Amino acid sequence: MIETTLIPRRLLTSALLVTISACSFAPTTPPLVEIEIPSEPAPAVSIPVPESAVISELPNQDAINPTVVPVSPTVIVNNQQSPAVVALLNSADAAQQKGNFKFAQTTLQRAQRIAPKDPDVYYKLAVTHCNLEDYRLAEQVALKGISIVQGQTKELRRFWLLIADIRMQSGDIVAAEKAEHMASRY
Amino acid sequence: MNSIRLRRRFSGFATKLFLSLLLIGALGLLYLDNHIREQFEGKRWAVPAKVYARPLELYAGSPLTLEELRIELQGLGYQFVRKVTLPGQATFFNAKAIIHTRGFEFTDGLESSQRLILDFSNGFLNNISSAQGQAIPLLRLEPVLIGGIYPLNNEDRDLIQLKDAPDALIQALIAIEDRGFYQHHGISLRGISRAMVANVKAGRFIQGGSTLTQQLIKNFYLSSERTLARKLLEIPMALLLELHYSKDEILEAYLNEVYVGQEGARAIHGFGLAAQYYFAQPLQELKPDQLGLLAGLVKGPSYYEPRRHPQRAEGRRNLVLKVMHEQGVLEETDYNKARTRPLGVVKQASLLKGAYPAYLDLVKRQLRQDYPDDALSSEGLRVFTNLNPIAQNKAEAALTKTISSLEKRHGEQLAELQGSMVVTNPQTGEVIAVIGGRETRYQGFNRALDTLRPIGSLIKPAVYLTAVEQGYHLASILDDSPFKLTMPNGQIWQPENFDHQSHEHVKLHQAMARSYNLSTARLGMDLGLDNVIDTLHRLGVVREFNAYPSLLLGAQGLSPLEVAKMYQTMASNGFQMPLRAIRQVTDSTGQELSRYPFELEQTIDNDSMHLLQYMLQETTRTGTARSIYNHLPAAINVAGKTGTSDLQRDSWFAGFAGNRLAVVWLGLDNNDPVPFTGSSGALRAWTDYMVHETLDPFIAPAPEEIEYLWIDQETGLLADAQCPGAQQLPFIIGNSPTEQANCGFSLGNDPLPILDNWMKRWFQ
Numbered sequence: 023m024i025e026t027t028l029i030p031r032r033l034l035t036s037a038l039l040v041t042i043s044a045c046s047f048a049p050t051t052p053p054l055v056e057i058e059i060p061s062e063p064a065p066a067v068s069i070p071v072p073e074s075a076v077i078s079e080l081p082n083q084d085a086i087n088p089t090v091v092p093v094s095p096t097v098i099v100n101n102q103q104s105p106a107v108v109a110l111l112n113s114a115d116a117a118q119q120k121g122n123f124k125f126a127q128t129t130l131q132r133a134q135r136i137a138p139k140d141p142d143v144y145y146k147l148a149v150t151h152c153n154l155e156d157y158r159l160a161e162q163v164a165l166k167g168i169s170i171v172q173g174q175t176k177e178l179r180r181f182w183l184l185i186a187d188i189r190m191q192s193g194d195i196v197a198a199e200k201a202e203h204m205a206s207r208y
Numbered sequence: 209m210n211s212i213r214l215r216r217r218f219s220g221f222a223t224k225l226f227l228s229l230l231l232i233g234a235l236g237l238l239y240l241d242n243h244i245r246e247q248f249e250g251k252r253w254a255v256p257a258k259v260y261a262r263p264l265e266l267y268a269g270s271p272l273t274l275e276e277l278r279i280e281l282q283g284l285g286y287q288f289v290r291k292v293t294l295p296g297q298a299t300f301f302n303a304k305a306i307i308h309t310r311g312f313e314f315t316d317g318l319e320s321s322q323r324l325i326l327d328f329s330n331g332f333l334n335n336i337s338s339a340q341g342q343a344i345p346l347l348r349l350e351p352v353l354i355g356g357i358y359p360l361n362n363e364d365r366d367l368i369q370l371k372d373a374p375d376a377l378i379q380a381l382i383a384i385e386d387r388g389f390y391q392h393h394g395i396s397l398r399g400i401s402r403a404m405v406a407n408v409k410a411g412r413f414i415q416g417g418s419t420l421t422q423q424l425i426k427n428f429y430l431s432s433e434r435t436l437a438r439k440l441l442e443i444p445m446a447l448l449l450e451l452h453y454s455k456d457e458i459l460e461a462y463l464n465e466v467y468v469g470q471e472g473a474r475a476i477h478g479f480g481l482a483a484q485y486y487f488a489q490p491l492q493e494l495k496p497d498q499l500g501l502l503a504g505l506v507k508g509p510s511y512y513e514p515r516r517h518p519q520r521a522e523g524r525r526n527l528v529l530k531v532m533h534e535q536g537v538l539e540e541t542d543y544n545k546a547r548t549r550p551l552g553v554v555k556q557a558s559l560l561k562g563a564y565p566a567y568l569d570l571v572k573r574q575l576r577q578d579y580p581d582d583a584l585s586s587e588g589l590r591v592f593t594n595l596n597p598i599a600q601n602k603a604e605a606a607l608t609k610t611i612s613s614l615e616k617r618h619g620e621q622l623a624e625l626q627g628s629m630v631v632t633n634p635q636t637g638e639v640i641a642v643i644g645g646r647e648t649r650y651q652g653f654n655r656a657l658d659t660l661r662p663i664g665s666l667i668k669p670a671v672y673l674t675a676v677e678q679g680y681h682l683a684s685i686l687d688d689s690p691f692k693l694t695m696p697n698g699q700i701w702q703p704e705n706f707d708h709q710s711h712e713h714v715k716l717h718q719a720m721a722r723s724y725n726l727s728t729a730r731l732g733m734d735l736g737l738d739n740v741i742d743t744l745h746r747l748g749v750v751r752e753f754n755a756y757p758s759l760l761l762g763a764q765g766l767s768p769l770e771v772a773k774m775y776q777t778m779a780s781n782g783f784q785m786p787l788r789a790i791r792q793v794t795d796s797t798g799q800e801l802s803r804y805p806f807e808l809e810q811t812i813d814n815d816s817m818h819l820l821q822y823m824l825q826e827t828t829r830t831g832t833a834r835s836i837y838n839h840l841p842a843a844i845n846v847a848g849k850t851g852t853s854d855l856q857r858d859s860w861f862a863g864f865a866g867n868r869l870a871v872v873w874l875g876l877d878n879n880d881p882v883p884f885t886g887s888s889g890a891l892r893a894w895t896d897y898m899v900h901e902t903l904d905p906f907i908a909p910a911p912e913e914i915e916y917l918w919i920d921q922e923t924g925l926l927a928d929a930q931c932p933g934a935q936q937l938p939f940i941i942g943n944s945p946t947e948q949a950n951c952g953f954s955l956g957n958d959p960l961p962i963l964d965n966w967m968k969r970w971f972q
Contacts, residue, residue, distance in 0.1 A: 106267030106346035124803070128316045131636075131806055136267065136346075138635035138867070147806070162783070162808050169781040169814055172909035 107137045114146055118153070126150045141171050141181070148184055157192035161185055179208035240441075241448050247429065248453065252461065253477075254359040255367060255588035255796065259571055260351035261560075261595040262640075262791070263312070263319075266326070267346035271902035272333045276598045277305055277326070283352040283560040283597050284310075285488035295321045296493045303328045310490065312350035315792065315800050319348050331902055352560050352597055353484070355568040357575075359585040362473045366480035367588070368491060370460040376496050377479060378459065379537040380503035384528050386420040387535075390455060394421045394446035421446045423506075424462045468502065469509050471556070476509075484561065486514065488554045496538060497546035501525040501553075514553045522551055557649070560597060565651035566628075566644030567595050570769070570789045573657070578802060579793070588796030593789050594633075599868075599901065600641035603629050604648045606897035607872065610889075611646050614874070618883050625882070627874045627893065628655035630772040634869040634906075636806055637776060637785030642769075653877075660765030661858045661875060664886065665723045665832075666851035667744075667762035669778060669820055671732045672720045673812065674743045676819045678735055682717040682937045683924035683945050688727035693757055701757050703729045706852070706885075715924050717937065720823040721831030723850065725761055732760035746811040748773040748784045762851060771862050772871045778820060779847070779864040781908060782812030814911040815940050821847055821908050822938050828863065832887050836863075839895050845905040846898070850886030857881050859889030866904030870894055914938050920949035927951050 103111070110133040117125040130147045137143060144167030151160035164185045171177035182205035189198035264280050266272070278300065281288075286298045286307065298307040304327055311321030323339040324347075336344045356364055382389050388396050396419050418426065425445045430438050449458065469476035469485055476485050482502050483491035494502075504524040505512050514521035526547045533543040571593050575584060583589065607627050615622045631641035644654035653659075676682075688711040693701040703725045705711070711724055719727040732740055737755040744753060753764055766774075769787065777784045785808045793801045824847035827833050832850045840846065848863015859874040859882060872890040875882060882889065910916070918934045920927035924945060927934040931951030 104267065104269045105343075106265075106269070109345040124800075125316055127805055128803075132265065134636060134806065135633070135638075136265065136270070138633075159807065162810060163806075165810055166780075166783055166808060169783070169911075170909065172814075172911050 103137065103140065103142070107133050107140060107143075110136070111142060111146065114150070118146070118150065121153075123150050123153045127154070139170050141167050141174075141177050144170070145181065145184060148188065152188050152191055155191075157188055160188045164188065175208040179205045182208070237444065237448075240445055241452075244429065244445060244448050245452060248449070248461070252428075253365060253367070253464065254361075254363065254586035256356035256358045256364055257575075257584045257587070257589040257591055258353055258366075259355040259357065259568060259591045259593060261354050261593060261597050262638075263314070263348040263351040264598075265346060265348055266324075266333060266336055268333065268335050268343070270333045271331060272328070273331050273902075274300060274303065274305060274328050277328075277333075279598050279601055280349065280352070281307065282558065284350060285484070285490075285554075287489070287493075292323060294493065296489060309347075310350050312348070313798055314348065315794055315798055319350070322347075351592065354560055354564050354593070354595060354597070355562055355571075357572060357584040357591075358474060359582075361475070363475050363477050364481060365464060365477040366484060367464050367478065368460075368480035370456055370463070372492060373460075373463055373479065374492060374494065374499055376532075376537065377463075377491070377494075377499040377503060379535070380496075380500055380528055380532050381420070381506070383531045383535045383537060384503055385423070385506060386418075389420050389459075392419055392421075392450075394448075394450035395419060395443050418442075419446065420462050421450055421458055424458060424465055425449060427465050427467060428461065466506055467509060468505050469513065471562075474562075485559070486553050488559055495546070495549075496532070496542060497525065497529065497549045498552060500528040500532065500546065501551065504528040514551050515556065518551055518553075521553075525551070562651075563649055564595060564597075564600060564642070565649065566654050566656055567593070567600070567639075567642040567789065569644065569651075569654045570639065570642055570657060574789050574804075575793070589801070590794045590796065590798070591790060592792045592794075594638035594640055594791060595789070596640040599631055600643075602900045603631050603641045603870070603897050604643055606900065607643055607893045608646060608648070610893035610896060611874070613892075614884060614889060621880075622876075622882065624876055624878070625874065626655060626877055627872065627890075628659065628768050629870060629872050629893070629897075630656050630768045631868060631870045631897070632772055632776060632787060633867065634776060634779035634864045635867065637780075637787055637808070638791075639769075639772075639787050639789045642789075655873065656768045658767065659873070659875075660767055661873060662763050662853035663766050663771060663860060664762040664851035664853040664858060665725075665728075666766075666771055666774075666849055666860050666862050667760070668720060668723065668728055669824065669849060670743045670747060670774075671728055671735065671740055671760055672716065672823060673747075673816060673820045674735045674740050675716065675731055676816045676940075677743070677813075678739070679943065680716055680731075681939050681943050681945070682715065682819060682822065683919050683939075684716045685713050685924055686716055686719050686727040687730050688712055688714045688719065688724050690726060691730065693733075695757075703758075703761055715921075717823050717826060721826040723827075723832045729757065729760050733757060743812075744774070746784070747777045748811075761854075763854060768871045768873045771860070771873075772869065775848075775862045775864060775869060775871065777812065778817065778824065779869050779906070780808070781814055781821075782810055782817040783808040784811045815913045818908060818911055818914050819938055819940070821906075824848060824863070825906070833861070833863065833891055835887065835891065836895050836898075839899050840903075843905060844903050845907060846903075847906050848894070850891055852885040852887075855881050856883070856885060859884055860886045861890040861894045863894060864906060865898060865901075866906045868898065868901055868903060870897055872897075910938060913941050915941050915944070917944055919945065920951055923949045925949035 110129050114126040114129040114133070117129065127147070127150050130143055130150060133140070133143045134147070144163055148160045148164040148167065151163055164181050168178060168181045171181065182201050186198045186201035186205060189201055281298050286296050289297045289299055292299050292306045292308050295308050295310040298305060304325065306323065306325050308323045309321055312319050324344065325337050326333055327335040338344055358364055386396070399419060422442050425442050429445060430442065464478040464480065466479070467475060467477055468479070468482040476482060479502055480491055483489055483494055486502070487494060487498055501514060501521060504527065507524070512521045512524045529538060529543060529547045532538040538546065571591060575591065607629050611625050611627050615625055626645055628645060629641070629643040630639065632639050642656045644656050645652065690710055695701055705725050706723070710726060714724060714727055737757065737759060740760065741753045741755060749766065749770055751766065751770065753759055756763070773787050776787065788804050790804050792803045795801055825845060828836050828846050828848055833848055836846060844865060846863055846865045848861060851860030852858065857875055857879055860872065862871040872893045874889045874893070916936045916938050918927045918929045918931065919925070919937045920931060921933045921935055925947045926945050927949050928951055934951065
């Protein structure tokens with residue numbers, strides 16, 4: 023309904039960006055953190071959190087309808103990336119910048135095995151597949167990212183913008199606009 | 209006149225004959241020469257593909273215990289010593305391990321050989337530091353070699369270069385087999401005459417007096433019969449070989465060609481493989497006594513077989529060591545130490561190469577889609593797989609333990625009880641363990657891939673998923689009363705519940721969690737068989753199904769691997785993923801040939817899948833699989849489904865935590881009934897496996913179109929959170945009960961525990 027008449031400003035800018043750089047939009051979004059980042063480097067053990075720390079005891083602050091009494095389950099994502107994942111993501115970024123996308127892919131899959139619920143892993147992996155011009159897989163990886171960041175509006179917005187970019191790259195402008203619209207909801 | 213003519217003619221004939229023979233001889237020699245060079249310079253050996261397990265990632269915070277590290281290091285043939293000084297050594301004390309890695313050249317980078325200190329606590333690897341005390345964020349251990357893909361002649365070998373062969377081995381070989389190696393030109397006259405004397409004494413052909421060069425000729429070019437003709441051919445060939453090639457080249461070929469053992473049909477060739485086969489260690493790490501044994505084996509690999517004839521082998525080893533000492537290769541003290549050491553040959557059962565035939569079978573099938581057989585068995589390809597030896601080890605222990613305890617309980621009738629298991633990473637679709645039968649090392653019928661057994665109630669999630677896609681919600685009321693259906697062929701289908709009772713009107717989520725057959729069959733008929741089949745396909749099952757009503761209760765067969773693929777889609781929020789055994793294939797130099805990356809395709813929408821995931825958790829919390837929580841901590845959310853086929857011929861469980869998905873099948877090969885169900889059979893093996901793993905809870909964040917509402921258990925209507933017996937259920941916004949129950953009346957009527965703790969924890 024609305025999305026057909028919507029002329030998203032960002033889409034135009036991203037269309038411009040696209041013409042000059044392929045799928046290299048990864049660093050344009052600042053890292054998004056829902057919970058505080060520790061000022062010191064992450065302590066060595068960051069993965070083995072007891073279940074109570076992983077699962078939110080808080081109501082979902084982004085709940086669309088606050089009048090409903092019981093709130094949907096939400097998950098506090100442990101944004102504290104372990105040094106191992108940080109090292110892998112950095113090395114994937116470096117490879118990406120050098121155009122070594124296959125290396126980036128291998129490295130991101132290593133990161134995925136260690137931190138399969140880290141949105142950054144899926145974001146970067148989607149960008150990698152976009153760079154490898156596998157737009158179908160790029161979008162699917164981004165959708166997988168979306169399925170793990172449910173309830174985190176900033177992340178959802180970031181992923182939908184990424185999907186819009188991927189669809190632009192693949193030449194599907196109508197679908198890209200739909201993704202833009204999805205992003206604009208957050 | 210005549211005689212002169214005759215003589216002339218004769219001498220002409222003799223000259224011609226002589227010239228012809230010379231020509232034939234020269235041609236023969238030329239032919240031999242050509243043959244020798246062609247074979248020596250071409251691809252000398254068909255080198256089997258090497259198949260590796262996944263490399264173990266070590267990083268601070270990884271879920272790894274000391275015991276698990278020990279399993280991995282044993283698989284890699286590490287030596288547990290008091291003081292770690294060399295690659296391939298490890299020492300454990302308290303909650304620490306010191307290891308010296310060997311290093312490995314991966315396609316995406318070299319992992320260098322280094323000495324590390326690892327700190328463990330509470331089931332996790334806490335910290336990794338180098339010998340200099342620097343923290344190391346992560347590294348990979350070298351991957352365990354788990355198998356090969358052999359050529360038709362079943363020759364297995366692991367090529368080495370001369371520079372990698374320990375000096376002591378070469379010195380031992382020369383000392384015991386051919387002292388004049390560096391002096392002769394291929395044959396040793398002294399050796400031959402010594403052998404002739406022995407042969408004459410024995411009255412038959414017993415000794416060859418062969419040099420290393422001749423032995424190489426014999427193994428490399430000629431058949432294995434001991435004939436004089438062959439012996440005669442051996443001499444000119446040895447001379448020719450020495451003419452063309454250096455001693456080093458000949459020695460290197462010898463080290464790789466020599467036959468040193470036999471394991472079933474698999475022939476062990478070369479010292480590179482021999483070191484692995486007898487000591488589970490790389491050749492470079494072997495000590496003089498071990499090298500002495502290997503050198504001694506050349507004379508008679510089956511006569512001196514150290515596993516079968518340890519005394520003969522020890523005698524032979526000590527003879528080699530003695531000769532080494534006499535020749536000045538081994539110092540007095542080293543000699544005395546070496547000859548008193550035990551043989552140190554590892555048990556065949558501890559070798560991981562060949563330990564996972566069912567997994568290897570899956571790898572081969574996936575490889576054959578992309579590579580011809582001869583490339584796999586001859587090009588020395590390297591295949592990197594997803595097999596996790598630690599997980600496989602635990603899965604095997606759980607399955608075999610469950611099978612033997614069931615046998616013990618049920619006696620004779622279960623003597624042939626079989627089972628199989630598939631374990632995957634639900635986040636990535638990687639297959640990490642496969643068991644094809646109770647004899648896990650037996651390379652036979654692979655039940656994980658090839659048994660097609662009725663899956664019983666494992667099919668139900670497909671029915672309930674179709675229902676929620678078609679507008680049912682979890683509190684919808686289903687009819688669980690008995691019915692009869694007359695089939696087109698006149699047969700009557702009359703399903704029953706497991707307890708032979710009807711539950712009249714049941715809520716949809718309860719019918720699923722308690723696995724009621726009547727309501728499921730009625731529901732499925734209502735939804736349409738074709739729609740349920742379509743859901744099965746979207747869950748990732750590729751097989752064609754017959755649209756018979758009995759399909760709704762799982763009468764049609766699937767393999768455990770197919771079931772794993774189906775449940776994988778449920779575990780990953782509706783994304784179908786190919787189940788991948790292989791990560792990457794490279795050529796023998798490490799150049800990548802193909803990769804099999806993370807792949808996925810969303811085929812079920814998030815919202816519907818969330819509702820199904822809820823029901824699968826209810827099954828494990830309060831439904832047919834609730835016995836799980838007698839063993840698993842309540843904090844670990846898992847989801848899954850039990851399955852029992854008609855007449856109790858098959859016992860199934862499929863389920864997942866956040867980081868592990870496993871499918872277990874138990875049954876008899878002859879299809880006889882078994883005296884247990886999915887819950888009392890397969891589920892036990894599944895649970896036993898899961899409690900031994902470090903699990904992440906399964907957590908599926910609710911999509912935004914999902915709301916959780918309090919529902920009265922009795923009526924399925926909306927309730928107040930304070931109502932006794934009220935349960936929070938997920939609904940797709942806009943599709944939920946709208947009427948409010950009067951909860952005062954439901955007090956005390958509820959058979960279910962009031963608001964289970966798991967839901968409290970999960971859905972606050």
